[in-house]
Amino acid sequence: MARNxxxxxxxxxxxxxxxxxxxxxxxxxxxxxxxxEILMCLVLGLNFVVGYAGMLDxxxxxxxxxxxxxxxxxSVDLHWPILATIPPAVGAALxxxxxxxxxxxxxxxxxxxxxxLGFGEIIQEVVTNLNQTGGPEGISGIPPLRIGGLVxxxxxxxxxxxxxxxxxxxxxxxxxxHSRLGRAWLAIREDExxxxxxxxxxxxxxxxxxxxxxxxxxxxxxxxxxxxxxxxPPSFGFNESLLVVMAVSIGGIGSxxxxxxxxxxxVAFPEVFRQFAQARLLVFxxxxxxxxxxxxxxxxxxxxxxxxxxxxxxxxxxxxRGEAVAARHRAAGVERTP
Amino acid sequence: MSRLxxxxxxxxxxxxxxxxxxxxxxxxxxxxxxxxxxxxxxxSFFNCLxxxxxxxxxxxxxxxxxxxxxxxxxxxxxxxxxxxxxxxxFPRLSAHxxxxxxxxxxxxxxxxxxxxxxxxxxxxxxxxxxxAQRWLEYVGLADKSRVLAADLPYGMRKRLEVAxxxxxxxxxLLLDEPAAGVSSVERxxxxxxxxxxxxxxxxxxxxEHDVELVMQLATRVAVLQRGRLLVEGSPExxxxxxxxxxxxLGRRRG
Numbered sequence: 001m002a003r004n005x006x007x008x009x010x011x012x013x014x015x016x017x018x019x020x021x022x023x024x025x026x027x028x029x030x031x032x033x034x035x036x037e038i039l040m041c042l043v044l045g046l047n048f049v050v051g052y053a054g055m056l057d058x059x060x061x062x063x064x065x066x067x068x069x070x071x072x073x074x075s076v077d078l079h080w081p082i083l084a085t086i087p088p089a090v091g092a093a094l095x096x097x098x099x100x101x102x103x104x105x106x107x108x109x110x111x112x113x114x115x116x117l118g119f120g121e122i123i124q125e126v127v128t129n130l131n132q133t134g135g136p137e138g139i140s141g142i143p144p145l146r147i148g149g150l151v152x153x154x155x156x157x158x159x160x161x162x163x164x165x166x167x168x169x170x171x172x173x174x175x176x177x178h179s180r181l182g183r184a185w186l187a188i189r190e191d192e193x194x195x196x197x198x199x200x201x202x203x204x205x206x207x208x209x210x211x212x213x214x215x216x217x218x219x220x221x222x223x224x225x226x227x228x229x230x231x232x233p234p235s236f237g238f239n240e241s242l243l244v245v246m247a248v249s250i251g252g253i254g255s256x257x258x259x260x261x262x263x264x265x266x267v268a269f270p271e272v273f274r275q276f277a278q279a280r281l282l283v284f285x286x287x288x289x290x291x292x293x294x295x296x297x298x299x300x301x302x303x304x305x306x307x308x309x310x311x312x313x314x315x316x317x318x319x320x321r322g323e324a325v326a327a328r329h330r331a332a333g334v335e336r337t338p
Numbered sequence: 339m340s341r342l343x344x345x346x347x348x349x350x351x352x353x354x355x356x357x358x359x360x361x362x363x364x365x366x367x368x369x370x371x372x373x374x375x376x377x378x379x380x381x382s383f384f385n386c387l388x389x390x391x392x393x394x395x396x397x398x399x400x401x402x403x404x405x406x407x408x409x410x411x412x413x414x415x416x417x418x419x420x421x422x423x424x425x426x427x428f429p430r431l432s433a434h435x436x437x438x439x440x441x442x443x444x445x446x447x448x449x450x451x452x453x454x455x456x457x458x459x460x461x462x463x464x465x466x467x468x469x470a471q472r473w474l475e476y477v478g479l480a481d482k483s484r485v486l487a488a489d490l491p492y493g494m495r496k497r498l499e500v501a502x503x504x505x506x507x508x509x510x511l512l513l514d515e516p517a518a519g520v521s522s523v524e525r526x527x528x529x530x531x532x533x534x535x536x537x538x539x540x541x542x543x544x545x546e547h548d549v550e551l552v553m554q555l556a557t558r559v560a561v562l563q564r565g566r567l568l569v570e571g572s573p574e575x576x577x578x579x580x581x582x583x584x585x586x587l588g589r590r591r592g
Contacts, residue, residue, distance in 0.1 A: 129359035190428035199443040
């Protein structure tokens with residue numbers, strides 16, 4: 001029942017998302033919407049690492065950067081079409097994942113977080129300092145995405161492109177979640193030592209999680225470069241990594257719908273709070289803290305929205321109060337409450 | 339023929355000798371019980387059999403194959419499954435998903451098949467899901483399949499762990515105190531599950547504190563004391579052995 005309700009809500013959201021460009025929103029709203037979609041894609045990538053395999057990763061923007069820069073370089077310097085740059089971008093990101101993964105996956109939690117943080121910083125420093133990547137200026141003049149005869153140039157167009165990407169990523173996430181691979185990841189997240197007793201080779205599967213994340217991250221980066229025409233190092237720093245982690249944890253770690261919702265919250269709230277002018281980030285911070293205090297498991301956790309459970313708790317509470325009242329009556333010598 | 343042969347097994351933690359030269363053979367299709375007072379080294383013994391601990395000396399072999407220095411997943415791949423003394427189910431997964439996790443080595447899912455959801459893939463997944471449900475029924479948790487493991491009471495979590503181990507189609511099943519801390523009703527169910535599993539051809543090795551349960555079930559019993567093998571034999575022999583009585587009840591003074 002809970003699953004049906006989730007599917008219904010998701011379908012309604014999808015329908016709303018699909019007709020958004022038709023509702024005549026201005027460029028402002030549409031560009032925010034594109035930003036949300038991009039973050040959703042990154043969230044779904046990080047979800048493999050943080051949500052499924054349970055490893056904290058503070059350098060996820062590195063894979064986003066690798067994708068964007070590969071596409072930027074290949075399309076501007078070598079005039080490759082955008083779609084053709086995606087496979088090499090993914091390849092480079094996979095290499096990066098193995099590079100950071102192999103030596104570090106024996107580390108746990110905090111140490112792993114520090115190493116991934118370092119990896120993110122290294123990638124950002126490298127693209128800032130290399131002449132080939134345009135240094136601090138980055139790369140500009142990235143050509144638009146061409147799919148067959150279709151050239152995507154408008155905000156609305158990229159909105160639709162990223163919507164499709166989100167849907168594909170969601171479908172893949174669900175498939176993987178309910179497969180051997182996903183179950184192995186979840187077992188590792190829940191209890192590494194016990195997972196081994198089922199024959200799960202923990203280090204190998206952790207590496208797979210990094211690789212899966214890097215694939216999503218780099219594809220998103222490739223299309224990001226094309227959508228925004230220019231890319232520069234500041235878009236791929238620690239702040240971006242943190243934003244993705246934030247969206248994952250606000251939505252509910254491991255939850256696909258939660259992650260999408262989290263991405264929406266993280267991007268949209270600072271915009272909504274523009275009326276607070278200079279204080280908007282402060283208000284945003286307070287809201288984030290409130291969410292985590294009131295709902296530490298995330299807004300939409302893996303186990304569902306929790307409406308059934310909430311109803312149960314309320315019923316139980318009522319029942320207990322009823323019992324307490326009855327007990328008081330008994331103690332007072334009243335046989336039965338009227 | 340012995341399935342598990344343990345020879346001169348020793349395990350030292352710094353100055354502490356957890357296991358000191360244990361040698362024993364566990365026969366094919368035995369229901370083997372390891373008993374002994376707290377701290378006798380029973381769980382350490384299990385950890386050595388399953389690759390969690392590297393013994394300081396001695397060997398463990400399964401069907402003549404040396405598994406002493408194998409990693410945990412490789413030992414599992416040879417058909418040894420275990421449960422843990424302090425129940426280790428996956429708390430935020432449903433009971434059904436917990437059992438499915440036990441099937442890791444049995445499914446041969448290709449990445450492409452997973453992503454495309456090919457019919458063969460779906461059929462295989464369906465079959466595994468059905469089987470997981472049957473194992474839940476087997477341990478009496480049929481109606482709990484969608485409940486999170488963390489929300490199950492202790493006794494049920496213990497049985498869930500057994501179901502998860504059985505999903506791996508083990509040829510040797512190691513149970514670490516299966517009946518500890520469960521109610522007497524649940525104990526009866528557990529005994530039935532263990533007996534049925536053993537009768538189906540699985541070699542069962544269990545650590546148990548409950549001597550009565552051991553005498554009722556086991557075909558062979560080993561008694562450990564302070565890391566040493568005190569006595570090994572049939573339940574009747576062990577029960578009447580003066581050294582065992584002394585170890586458990588203390589020696590009469592004077």
